Amino acid sequence: MPAQQPGAQIPAKKVIYSQAEIDQLAAYIASLGAGPAIPTKNEYGPEGSDIAKGGELFRTNCAQCHNFTGKGGALTHGKFAPSLEGVAPKHIYEAMQTGPQNMPSFPDTTLSSKNKKDIIAYLNAVNGDNTESPGGLELGGLGPVSEGLFAWIFGLGALIAVAVWVAARTAKAKKS
Numbered sequence: 001m002p003a004q005q006p007g008a009q010i011p012a013k014k015v016i017y018s019q020a021e022i023d024q025l026a027a028y029i030a031s032l033g034a035g036p037a038i039p040t041k042n043e044y045g046p047e048g049s050d051i052a053k054g055g056e057l058f059r060t061n062c063a064q065c066h067n068f069t070g071k072g073g074a075l076t077h078g079k080f081a082p083s084l085e086g087v088a089p090k091h092i093y094e095a096m097q098t099g100p101q102n103m104p105s106f107p108d109t110t111l112s113s114k115n116k117k118d119i120i121a122y123l124n125a126v127n128g129d130n131t132e133s134p135g136g137l138e139l140g141g142l143g144p145v146s147e148g149l150f151a152w153i154f155g156l157g158a159l160i161a162v163a164v165w166v167a168a169r170t171a172k173a174k175k176s
Contacts (some may be wrong), residue, residue, distance in 0.1 A: 057115055065081035
């Protein structure tokens, strides 16, 4: 900060500071003025959270940019919302507090600490290691429109193949 070169989106870079140096920088910046506090494990941990409520809140406030499972998505003018897979719960909570880059901020007056915890629990549930799609093979969480289009193309292809097969069998039966 500031960005090396202004543009639509600041690219992710390799971390060059150790965790101790990052903590020292955060403490220095915090000493300069008021700002959101660093969240505690109690605020973003999954204990006592409501995953269903988190899903509802995520789809209402976040899915427009991040997709309904947090896979990320394209925005206007070369910007994008990053994937939330593999992002530490603490960082997700902090992003909701501060609103990095194009993201709006969701302070506690807009989205309570409990609501943020519920959203994080939802993201952990849909992107965790033990996620099995109850509907079978998934298409990467692309959404209902693209997944529906895929089903239509496959379905129509199968119907056309059956129609050709029936027509061929009928023509063969008439010749004999």
